Amino acid sequence: HALTRILLDRGEIPLDIFGKHIWARNPEMTIKMVTDNAERLVNVMKTWGDDWQEATERFQKALPDFGKRFVEELEAKPEEFSVLCHGDCWTNNMLFKGDDLENPTSVKFLDLQISAVSTPARDLHYFLTTSVRLEVRKKYKNQLLQEYVNTLNSYTSRLQYEGSVPDIDYIKEDLRKKGIFPLELCVSIIQLVTGDTQDLADLEDVIKAAAEAEKSGKQVDTKSWDLSKVMNPNTVSIIKDVVTDAVESGTI
Structure with missing residues (x-):
């Protein structure tokens, strides 16, 4: 650095x-994948019990702009x-x-x-x-x-x-300002790093298929990249900690 x-x-x-992160070069596809995975995580959070109801509701409300916020924060601002x-x-x-x-x-x-x-x-x-x-x-x-x-x-x-x-x-x-980053990690890389991923589709294949679908005007299907299915107890513990921080910092 x-x-x-x-x-x-x-x-x-x-x-x-x-100058521009690879995920920001095709923002529409990135926003679609990030948002879909975030929705799946929110659905998992709904099974965590009453103690997580507020955090789940706040994450749910953040979903419409979640992917867009992530893409926007990837690029440093001139004053940063x-x-x-x-x-x-x-x-x-x-x-x-x-x-x-x-x-x-x-x-x-x-x-x-x-x-x-x-x-x-x-x-x-x-x-x-x-x-x-x-x-x-x-x-x-x-x-x-x-x-x-x-x-x-x-x-x-x-x-x-x-x-x-x-x-x-x-x-x-x-x-704190970039608190969207660890939250996005919770719907992507954290589940890959800590989860049981033997049967998960290859990311490069998913991205290629999504890009081809987008070019042909078809619906981009991200179901084969459902990371919520690979989570284990360690994954959940890490995600709960990050979500707690996101609530406390006002990220969601």
Whole structure:
């Protein structure tokens, strides 16, 4: 993030390639898939009992604009601190080095297919939601964010960056403003990362079929990508935590 902030200022990151997230390049299809999956999650939430009635109703009311809000927030606004985000920032796309698996000495990022310019919140939400155990995130989230800020400041200083660098309050507010991101993860990647997906259709096939249907004017069918069917207890626990945060922050 530190290096890409500098390269963006220099105009050395081609915005015709990285300026718009892949999900924002075909907004109609993305909105359709995200909204359909969100509706399925809401239907699952209706089975969680009376304690979840308010959250379910609030999510239900948010559905008409949910996909559109997600697509709009993918692109950083001019006044926001933007970087080149990895876009698929979870541990399966990280290569760790070290003799001791518990204490790696370095890490490299893999799979840069959906990298795009956005705010740090995109990668931070993605990583914290998909790759940090729930109990660890709940206990150490502020500490992890502070470490991110410290490292960002350290590298921008070493690279002699002269612009403004976010402090912890800015990052927390950025995460709050982009609260739609972890909620969208709950209707997509979280269910893939934690669920039982052996019988699920391949995402690339689903996207290809949806694009072909859209071109021919046919109804886009997303039923083969019904992620609500793959959820397990761990999936549900993570989703409940994210939904609770979304209610408390006013995201829904």
